[in-house]
Amino acid sequence: MIELRNVTFGYDERVILEDISFTIGESESAIIMGPSGSGKSTILRLLLGLNYPQRGDVLIDGMNLNQISDRDLEEVRKSIGMVFQDGALFDSLTVGENVGYYLFEHTKQSTEEIETAVREMLGFVGLDADQVVDQLPEQLSGGMQRRVAIARALLATNPKIMLYDEPTTGLDPQATDLILRLVNKLTEEKGISTIVVTHQISDAFFLADRFLVIFGGRLIFDGTIAELRDSDQPQVRAFLAPYRQSLELVESKGFRPAQQ
Ligand SMILES: Nc1ncnc2c1ncn2[C@@H]1O[C@H](COP(=O)(O)OP(=O)(O)OP(=O)(O)O)[C@@H](O)[C@H]1O
Ligand SMILES: [Mg+2]
Structure with missing residues (x-):
């Protein structure tokens, strides 16, 4: 449904994303995490065809955004619902x-x-x-x-695809809970493929078992939360270090996506 194939993208001379590849299937949800400025929102912009990669391809439902007509791009955009970082x-x-x-x-x-x-x-x-x-x-x-x-x-x-850019940032736990339930309801009831960009590791437990981490312009991790926790890759461990405590807290409460 959604595919990035060896995507490299930069604004002007500055490379932001380097050789990023992943696919997300129909009705699948995935979380994207990464430090501020690592290029998470940029990935969503690439998926909407608002920016184009210097190298590599972006495919939505089998259509290569580099190659389709403006009219087809309009159709692709109609199949994507985007909730921007600032609500807009x-x-x-x-x-x-x-x-x-x-x-x-x-x-x-x-x-x-x-x-x-x-x-x-x-x-x-x-x-x-x-x-x-x-x-x-x-x-x-x-x-x-x-x-x-x-x-x-x-x-x-x-939409067949929903992209949410930090949907819970700045919200209290009750409001966060409502948004997360809504995101899940959409994914499940409407069979929507979903990407959620978030800084809250607890969100991931509610929303998806699939986890993508962007760090230093690279996709340094693609796997489940359990694999993320147990990874011995130094970069992944460095990324996860500040989250360890909340990860353990959430896990100790036994939250799993399936319980929603
Ligand atoms: N229109 C633009 N022109 C030039 N540089 C930009 C533009 N938009 C973003 N950038 C730069 O690209 C990098 C990635 O930005 P992006 O918004 O994708 O980060 P992010 O991972 O979403 O960060 P955050 O977690 O703070 O939202 C940043 O260094 C940013 O300064
Ligand atoms: Mg952002």
Whole structure:
């Protein structure tokens, strides 16, 4: 479904990602971790065709983004829902207008039809539509804004792939829990392939058993959480060191993705 093949990418002369390869299958979820500035968001941009690699290929559903027409790229983008790191809601539009934005702009559906779809989607992400639909994003908490952003992504694209860039950063444990459950619900109920970029190792336990670590421009690890914990590769151990304590804490609570 998603494939990076020997991808090297840099902004200007500066190489950010070097010879990165991985594949993620249909209905599969994976976590991407790595230090700040290591190129995680850049990987998501490459998958959306917002940037192109200097070397290597990006394939979505078998289509090589380097080779397809603009029209096909539009189609590919429609199959991908992206929740950006900052939520990226339109400040001056209401929650309802934000969620229905794509339908208002790109379809001929009536206002009533769109409003119904918006309310249904707000319910799906666990928000009370009556309460929030006419509010501005700034009137909502960070966690609620994140859910609005997910609702918007879902309604815009009917996605086969969802990309989440740090969906739980800055949220309290309750809001984090709600977002993680929502991400899992989408992956399971809709059979969506999912990539979640996160700095929270505990997120990984809820979301995926597959773990990718970017470090120094390279993919230094691709495997399960257990393999990550037990790795004796020095770079992997160095990356994991600051997370050891929370890893043990989460493991001692017995959290597994399957329990969700
Ligand atoms: N438009 C741009 N032009 C030039 N350099 C950029 C651009 N966007 C990002 N970079 C650089 O590319 C590197 C990777 O950025 P990226 O946003 O992918 O990191 P990240 O892993 O998502 O970090 P974080 O965890 O802080 O979100 C950084 O050094 C950043 O400064
Ligand atoms: Mg980022």
